[in-house]
Amino acid sequence: MKRACAWLLLLPLLGGCKPPDTDHTVLEQAQAMPLEFSVLGEGDLQSTKPTPLLVPGAQWTSRQLNWMLPDGSMVAKGDLVARFSAEQSKQDLAQARIDLERNLLARAAKQAELDDKNGQLDVDLTQVIAQYVIAERYANATLDAIARNDILDAVQDVHYLDVRQRILHWREDQSTARGVAELAVLDAQRSSFDTVAKQKKADLDALELRAPHAGILVLEKDWTNQVPHVGSSLYAGNAFANLPDLDVLEVRLTVPQIEAQGIKVGDKVELHRWGMPAQTVKSTINWVASTAQQRSRVNPVKYLMMKMSVPAEVARKYGWLPGQRFVGKIILLQVAKGYSVPNVALGGADGKPSVKVLEDGKVIRRTLKLGVRGATRTQVLEGLRPGDRVLLGDTDAEESQ
Structure with a gap:
């Protein structure tokens, strides 16, 4: 009975209470506080003056x-x-040596063929010359010394032997020219095979x-x-x-493209060896790639590369060596006091950045002047006052004029 009476007394009071305004979604209240925007990247320690070692061979x-x-x-x-080993080069060298032997045999056979042909032509020419001398002698003889018919036959033999002699000389010239050309082709092939053999031999020696x-x-x-x-x-x-030259070292960090907004040359970086956060050194970014690149064909995510130097004395102190993995904290913004808003709250009107704020129960669009943009939040230089209640950028609340 006492509990029932208590509820009856509370009902009028509860009925007079107004439910809270749930028409607007307040993300947070603006207030000045220390700001730090940072991005983590990973990379390797490398030397800026390495001596490259290439795989030996052609x-x-x-x-x-x-x-x-x-x-x-x-x-x-x-x-x-x-x-290293090079089985293909061994096979290529063996084939080149076989080709050289075949070429030598082919050249020897061709030279013998040419010598035989030229020898036969020389014999034929010798016989023709001898017959020509005899025929010419009888062709000039008088009728007293030899019968007229014999003289006519000798004259005919002189003409025939003269033509045959010219033909044999032509065949000899043609045979010599053709032989020289065929031998030149074989010599060129031999030179090519010899070059391949020398290349493969040098390749196997390296x-x-x-x-x-x-x-x-x-x-x-x-x-x-x-x-x-x-x-x-x-x-x-x-x-x-x-x-590598251990006196000139740098770390090459990569950051996912979606998180790399605002990174620029001159940004401060806190570096430490992966898994050893106590070994820390501060540096600044001295180079940023112009575009993000994929690191793997199977992974479509693109990464932005940047470089920062590492003092040689610090590397010697901690025993850092090229090839070791490093983690870098890139400081995009670090101020003692300032305003910032989540990126999801930002909108735009007439090309100017703005947010919606709840003021006296009304939604007001406030134009902002922005500073550094981070992966999730953006610095606000002008446009916010302490206590402003910032709304989600996609709220359906009607704006007051």
Whole structure:
């Protein structure tokens, strides 16, 4: 009975209460506070002056990696870094040597054929010359010495032998010219086969990669972001590793394009080795890529690359080496006191940025002057007052004029 009476006494009071205004969605109240916009990126420590180590051999020659030093190994000048094999080059060299032997046999056969043909022509010419001399002698003889019919036959023999002699000389010239041309073709083929053999021999002699100077071995990643490993198929002339100059180091960070808005040269960066946040160094961005790029064919996400230098004394202090993974906190904005609004609250009117605020129960559009835009929030330089209640940008609330 007491509980029922209590409820009866409260009913008039509850009936006089007005439910709260739920027509508008208030996102937050504006107030000045410390602001810090930052973006995280990841990347590797690299040298700005590395000595490239290329896969040895002729350009685009395929070879297989049989042995290599581990990534990050200390090497001295002349140390063996990697050893390769080239089965295709072995086969090509063997084929080139076979082609050379065939060419030598073909040339010898052609030379013998030409010598035989020229020898036969020489014999024929010798016989014709001898017969010509005899025929010419009788052709000039008198009727007292020889019968008239014999003289006529001799005259005919002189004419025939003269024509035959000219034909044999022509055939000899043609045979010599043709033979020289055929031998030249064979010599050109031999030169080509010899060049291939020398190239393949040199290619097989270049299956070891040695360090040109002392340093730390840093393996190069390919387009799939993978480093070489034993069994890899590589091509001569491609990058295999490098020996960096440890006095000039930089970190190359990548940030997803959607989070990279507002990043520019000169922004401050707090760097630390991945997994070791106590090892920190401050730097500034000195280069930003003009466009974002994909890092993988299977991943459509694009990343923006940027570079920042690392003091050599700090790297030596912490024992940092090229190839190590780093995390960078890029400071887009850092002020002691200021205003900001969520990006979802921003709208636009006549090309000017604005937000909707709730003032005395009415929705008012407030034009803003913006500063730094972050991934989720944007700095407001002018247009907000303390206590302003900012509405969602897509609210259906009717604006007051």
